[in-house]
Amino acid sequence: MLQRLSPTQSPQDLPPGRLVLWETGEGLCLAMTGPQAPHPIRVDFGAGRLAFRRSRGGSEALVKAVRGSQKGTLRVLDATGGLGTDAFLLACHGMKVTMLEKDPNLCLLLQDGLERAKALPRLKNILEVLHLVQTDSLVFLEELPPGRFDVVYLDPMFPERGGAALPGKEMQILRRLLSDPPPPDEEKVLLERARRAVKRVVVKRPKNAPPLGGIPAPFQRMGKRCRFDLYVS
Numbered sequence: 001m002l003q004r005l006s007p008t009q010s011p012q013d014l015p016p017g018r019l020v021l022w023e024t025g026e027g028l029c030l031a032m033t034g035p036q037a038p039h040p041i042r043v044d045f046g047a048g049r050l051a052f053r054r055s056r057g058g059s060e061a062l063v064k065a066v067r068g069s070q071k072g073t074l075r076v077l078d079a080t081g082g083l084g085t086d087a088f089l090l091a092c093h094g095m096k097v098t099m100l101e102k103d104p105n106l107c108l109l110l111q112d113g114l115e116r117a118k119a120l121p122r123l124k125n126i127l128e129v130l131h132l133v134q135t136d137s138l139v140f141l142e143e144l145p146p147g148r149f150d151v152v153y154l155d156p157m158f159p160e161r162g163g164a165a166l167p168g169k170e171m172q173i174l175r176r177l178l179s180d181p182p183p184p185d186e187e188k189v190l191l192e193r194a195r196r197a198v199k200r201v202v203v204k205r206p207k208n209a210p211p212l213g214g215i216p217a218p219f220q221r222m223g224k225r226c227r228f229d230l231y232v233s
């Protein structure tokens with residue numbers, strides 16, 4: 001677990017190049033240290049940019065990719081939670097979302113974001129259908145009984161720049177936190193287990209990236225800044 005700074009301390013005053021958790025009046029942040037460090041990040045489900053994306057209804061490529069032609073309330077497993085942005089948007093569009101995240105520091109940020117969002121009455125309905133589980137998705141998927149979810153959504157970290165799914169500062173800090181490359185074949189196994197668990201798996205990729213685990217997707221949907229690979233059985 002990362003070192004935790006109190007509100008009276010500042011990451012800018014520490015030697016550069018480290019990552020810390022920083023409690024601020026605006027919530028728990030993940031910050032890099034040093035005077036030139038990018039702005040700290042936190043989970044803010046009430047943020048203006050998310051309100052804009054919520055207002056776009058079902059026109060979001062992410063929402064279309066996950067929903068496909070399925071009707072009703074979909075049960076979605078977001079197996080790569082990250083900062084929870086995609087999971088939140090899916091929940092905003094009428095889906096019941098369980099997000100899995102294995103990194104304990106990110107889980108603290110997500111939990112903090114969920115707690116603060118509870119104070120916002122306009123998000124009440126959304127928070128009722130958005131849940132976080134701290135776990136390794138590989139294990140969760142292997143033990144998952146059939147029929148629990150309709151869709152698995154995967155957005156694993158991509159090592160190169162370009163087509164990144166998150167804005168620059170977030171990716172910079174996330175990459176620093178999750179700097180260990182996944183063991184060989186992990187992404188392939190993740191996709192295979194997801195495909196065994198549900199009929200529809202959606203994978204977010206940078207536009208020109210190879211398919212996850214080298215497994216070609218039968219269908220694709222292009223978003224503005226990324227591509228969604230669709231595995232349907």
Ligand SMILES: C[S@@+](CC[C@H](N)C(=O)[O-])C[C@H]1O[C@@H](n2cnc3c(N)ncnc32)[C@H](O)[C@@H]1O
Pocket residue numbers: 079080081082083084085086087100101102103106135136137138155156157158178190
């Ligand atoms: C690019 S981020 C996801 C961003 C997310 N879609 C969002 O909207 O913020 C990828 C995340 O997947 C998580 N992850 C990767 N493999 C995982 C696994 N096996 N189990 C759980 N989480 C995993 C990483 O820790 C990282 O936080």
